[in-house]
Amino acid sequence: MNNTAAVSRPGRAGDSEKITINLGYVDLGQIDLLVAESFYGNRTDFIRTAIRNQLAVHADALRQVVARKMLVLGLQHFSAADLEAARSAGQRLQIRVLGLATIDPEVTPELALATIESIHVLGSLQASSAVKAALAARIH
Known part of the structure; x- marks a missing residue:
């Protein structure tokens, strides 16, 4: 059985x-x-x-932790245009999501490495296998 x-x-x-x-x-x-x-x-x-x-x-405890850890609650999507804008502005992203984080399939590993400093996802991260491999050391 x-x-x-x-x-x-x-x-x-x-x-x-x-x-x-x-x-x-x-x-x-x-x-x-x-x-x-x-x-x-x-x-x-x-x-x-x-x-x-x-x-x-545990709803109250969850709300407090989400606020304390500054997590985006729900869905956060990153397109190639979003990351290009961050690169143009000289920004490096610290992605912190409770839910689903998605990185568009059009995002290249090189663009991801240039713009994403760290990723902390409690839930699920959806990205191409090439992007996930490139960012492996930055995914917590």
Whole structure:
């Protein structure tokens, strides 16, 4: 019996990140029982609800940490034009995101290296494999 459950938010591709968790057989059985009794539509619905409930319990702490660490909450996208503007202004970016940070596929590794000083993402970073490789030492 496989005791792995996958969780992803509904929506368009790129709107969610798939994760895999391992659960004990008893926990998984209890979830399956709640699903069978129509408390939840499926395992994913149960797990998503449990995660949201825990995030709600810790909402105040999360808000304080986001403010203290000066994180952008949600989605932050960097286009080639954004990075060219930063390079023209002599700026080096410190990217700090809680959510999703995306770097446009048109951004070259050279442009990324010239303009991005550091990247700290709690969530997901989407960029070309070449850009990720070039910035590997700057990604925390």
